[in-house]
Amino acid sequence: xxxxxxxxxxxxxxxxxxxxxxxxxxxxxxxxxxxxxxxxxxxxxxxxxxxxxxxxxxxxxxxxxxxxxxxxxxxxxxxxxxxxxxxxxxxxxxxxxxxxxxxxxxxxxxxxxxxxxxxxxxxxxxxxxxxxxxxxxxxxxxxxxxxxxxxxxxxxxxxxxxxxxxxxxxxxxxxxxxxxxxxxxxxxxxxxxxxxxxxxxxxxxxxxxxxxxxxxxxxxxxxxxxxxxxxxxxxxxxxxxxxxxxxxxxxxxxxxxxxxxxxxxxxxxxxxxxxxxxxxxxxxxxxxxxxxxxxxxxxxxxxxxxxxxxxxxxxxxxxxxxxxx
Numbered sequence: 292x293x294x295x296x297x298x299x300x301x302x303x304x305x306x307x308x309x310x311x312x313x314x315x316x317x318x319x320x321x322x323x324x325x326x327x328x329x330x331x332x333x334x335x336x337x338x339x340x341x342x343x344x345x346x347x348x349x350x351x352x353x354x355x356x357x358x359x360x361x362x363x364x365x366x367x368x369x370x371x372x373x374x375x376x377x378x379x380x381x382x383x384x385x386x387x388x389x390x391x392x393x394x395x396x397x398x399x400x401x402x403x404x405x406x407x408x409x410x411x412x413x414x415x416x417x418x419x420x421x422x423x424x425x426x427x428x429x430x431x432x433x434x435x436x437x438x439x440x441x442x443x444x445x446x447x448x449x450x451x452x453x454x455x456x457x458x459x460x461x462x463x464x465x466x467x468x469x470x471x472x473x474x475x476x477x478x479x480x481x482x483x484x485x486x487x488x489x490x491x492x493x494x495x496x497x498x499x500x501x502x503x504x505x506x507x508x509x510x511x512x513x514x515x516x517x518x519x520x521x522x523x524x525x526x527x528x529x530x531x532x533x534x535x536x537x538x539x540x541x542x543x544x545x546x547x548x549x550x551x552x553x554x555x556x557x558x559x560x561x562x563x564x565x566x567x568x569x570x571x572x573x574x575x576x577x578x579x580x581x582x583x584x585x586x587x588x589x590x591x592x593x594x595x596x597x598x599x600x601x602x603x604x605x606x607x608x609x610x611x612x613x614x615x616x
Contacts, residue, residue: 301323302326303326303330304325307330307332307336308321311324311325311336311340316340324336324337327339327343333381334381334384337381337382337385341385341386342385420589423589492590495564496561497594497597499560499561499564500561500594500604500605502605503515503518503605504604505605518551518555519595519598521547521551521552522562523592523595523596525541526565526588527588527592533580539579539580540578541577543575543576559576564591565578565587565588568582
């Protein structure tokens with residue numbers, strides 16, 4: 292402590308000074324606490340001591356002046372035991388207050404940390420979904436390209452076969468088959484899915500939706516679109532809130548569901564591909580928590596969104612099948 296601090300004169304309340312000393316504190320602690328708490332009260336002085344118990348200031352005794360104007364009008368008659376008990380109580384109150392404040396600060400830190408983790412988890416989930424959708428679109432483009440190539444190879448092969456039957460020269464035609472296959476017109480869609488590898492769930496969903504569009508092409512397009520939109524609403528609700536049973540149970544006798552989805556066998560088949568099942572004798576299509584696959588539901592939503600936004604969805608595939616035949 293500097294000499295300047297040692298020579299500071301402080302005005303204190305004599306009665307409060309004695310009470311603090313009776314609590315077991317040093318005279319220096321009592322004087323400094325009264326000075327810094329403005330001689331307001333015994334509790335304020337004790338709280339100041341507790342908050343500054345490690346200060347080096349207590350090592351030095353200030354010059355004490357007793358100011359009559361701030362003396363207590365009613366000096367305390369407490370015994371030493373009562374004073375010490377009161378001091379203990381005040382110290383305990385101050386300690387609890389500090390613990391409560393610390394607990395509040397920790398809770399706020401935890402809330403902020405949990406919020407950041409939730410935002411990061413959401414960002415990662417959205418990024419993964421975006422990558423998955425891109426991968427699905429790329430896979431679909433690759434399938435279309437392969438299907439076009441197969442169709443072109445078949446067309447070229449048919450031309451060569453007809454020339455051979457007619458006895459026409461085939462050298463130029465044969466050379467053309469060894470070169471890179473030219474792309475077909477954009478109106479030709481992918482076919483020959485049966486000669487490829489076994490279809491994935493996403494492919495089965497896509498083919499199911501195509502069948503719904505093709506098999507009911509004479510229906511009002513708005514009716515088919517409404518069926519797709521209803522299925523999209525169902526799978527999105529389950530994907531967003533998989534723990535809520537009301538989204539995982541669809542009553543088959545529901546009027547809107549019957550009009551928009553159940554009337555089409557492909558609609559029920561699509562829901563089964565999403566994991567929905569109908570128990571024996573039940574009037575519900577249910578998706579158990581065990582069978583709830585969020586990635587599958589997200590794939591289903593992607594296929595439905597494609598079917599809704601693409602006006603030629605399910606129609607170009609039929610043209611490709613006719614060309615193959």
